[in-house]
Each structure stands twice: as C-alpha cells, then as structure tokens.
Amino acid sequence: MPADILNRVFSALADPTRRDIVARLAEGDATVNELAQPYRMSLQAVYKHLRVLEEADLVSRPKGRQPRPVRLETEVFDQMEAWIERYRLRAELRYRRLDAVLAAMGTADHKEGDGHVHDRGDEHRG
Amino acid sequence: MSTTVATSIEADPTLPIIRITREFAATPEQLFRAHTDPALYAQWVGPNGSDTRVDYWDARTGGSWRFVSTLGGVGYAFRGCFHEVRPDRIVQTFTYEGEPDGVALETLWFDDLGDGRTRLRVQSLVDSIEGRDAWLASGMDTGVNEGYAKLEAMISNGPA
Numbered sequence: 001m002p003a004d005i006l007n008r009v010f011s012a013l014a015d016p017t018r019r020d021i022v023a024r025l026a027e028g029d030a031t032v033n034e035l036a037q038p039y040r041m042s043l044q045a046v047y048k049h050l051r052v053l054e055e056a057d058l059v060s061r062p063k064g065r066q067p068r069p070v071r072l073e074t075e076v077f078d079q080m081e082a083w084i085e086r087y088r089l090r091a092e093l094r095y096r097r098l099d100a101v102l103a104a105m106g107t108a109d110h111k112e113g114d115g116h117v118h119d120r121g122d123e124h125r126g
Numbered sequence: 127m128s129t130t131v132a133t134s135i136e137a138d139p140t141l142p143i144i145r146i147t148r149e150f151a152a153t154p155e156q157l158f159r160a161h162t163d164p165a166l167y168a169q170w171v172g173p174n175g176s177d178t179r180v181d182y183w184d185a186r187t188g189g190s191w192r193f194v195s196t197l198g199g200v201g202y203a204f205r206g207c208f209h210e211v212r213p214d215r216i217v218q219t220f221t222y223e224g225e226p227d228g229v230a231l232e233t234l235w236f237d238d239l240g241d242g243r244t245r246l247r248v249q250s251l252v253d254s255i256e257g258r259d260a261w262l263a264s265g266m267d268t269g270v271n272e273g274y275a276k277l278e279a280m281i282s283n284g285p286a
Contacts, residue, residue: 006259006260006262007259011256013139014140016140019139083262083263084137087144088146091133091135091146092133092148094173097170097174099151100170101166101169101170102150102152102160105156105166
C-alpha cells in the first residue's frame, strides 16, 4: 500500500512541468489560469497535469460553481519524507556499525603495525 | 564518534536512483577493506540484532558474493557480482533473493578528504522508478523493522 502511493507520487513528480506546478503552488494557491500563464500550453494540457497531481493526492481542486484555486496537499509530502527518512535512518544505523568496525580496525592497525586486522566479529556470527 | 557526518539520502525524481552520502573517520583504504573483507563486512551490514553469514565472497573484478542475514529466526539472502573492484571505487550488483527479478547496480566511491577522513558515496540504480520506490518503502511493514521506534529514539538521542 505505501509503495503504491509512493509510486504514484514519484511518477507524478517525474515530469518537469508538474514539478514546476508543485513549486508554484508551494508559494500559495493559484487558479488554473494563473498556473497556465508561464507555459506555452493549452488550458487543456494544464488540466491534464493537474489531474495526474490530483490522483497522487499532491494537489486538490475544490469543485463548485465558482472554481476555487488549486491547492497543494502537504500530507503526502510529509508521508513521502517519512519513508525516505526511515530509509535514511536504516542506512545511518548500518554506517554506525561500520564506524565501530573502522574504529576497531584502527586500533588493530596501531597495535600490529603490519596492517593485519584482528577478527573481532566472532560474537556476531554463527 | 562525534566527528562523523550523518547519512544523507537523495531519491532522484526523474531517474530510478537512490544516492547515499556519509563521511567516516577512516582512511579510504580502511573503508575499502571494510567493504571487501567478508569477515569485516559481515560485522556491520545486517540490521541490528541480525546475524550475517557469508556464503561465498570473491571481492575481485568479475567475482561474486552471497550472504544470508538471519533476524528473528528468518533468513534473508542477498547476492550479486563484483563488476569492478579498485581502491577508490567498487561497482557491484545487488539482488535480494526474495525478489530475484530485481537487481540494483551499485557504485561506491571512497573520496579521500585527507586527515584520515573519507566520504562514502553510494549510488543505487534500479530498472524503474516504481522499483526504486518499492525499494524505498520496503521493510516498512515487515518484521525487519520491529523495534524500529526504539532505534529511531536511539539515533535522535545521540550516538549508539
């Protein structure tokens, strides 16, 4: 489930125009006309991009007789950040273990002076 | 170790790539050795509390490797090939045997920063953005991350 959302979000953001629209909306809500202005493309094309962003829950476009401005939905960004942060933390944990191994290697190098590394991993292996 | 710089990670929005960067208080030679000596590698690769057994390991250009990490009684096997091994760079493939069709092409660089410090850069390239994202999200709702909150707290509270 999380991977599905992540997929949709990343595919939606794979397009430079859509990333641009997201960046623009990060500064504030905007109407579709305002969003279309900087681009040489039809309103139709802008609507198409917005639909992709909407399907990824990145933006919302409240419907009504008077169309309201497009708004950036930050929740999914927070979610995405959380996944990436967890992945980062797992890497960080791995590298803290590596820090310890490197520190032990340094000590062994000093003691031996011949570059031989003591195998200090017995307690970690079966 | 107060001199280490925390891991940074970047998921490219347009390419199926994950990039990881981390600095170490060690020389490039030491970092290289920790990545190529199987006894050393097995000490740090697995998640905390896991037990890693190297099945085969030939850290030479054209060699191959396989290891099994056991966590909570479940074995997770990984294998790949050393495409190129040289002191400043390792290029290798990486496959989790639970998903044998998936393969990442990993490039590791050991940048000498002088004064016994080295920056490790790891780039993982997979075959699609979807595959990359599944990779990023993997392990999020499995036993692999049991006790994760505890580890998270440990990290935010300072060095382990």
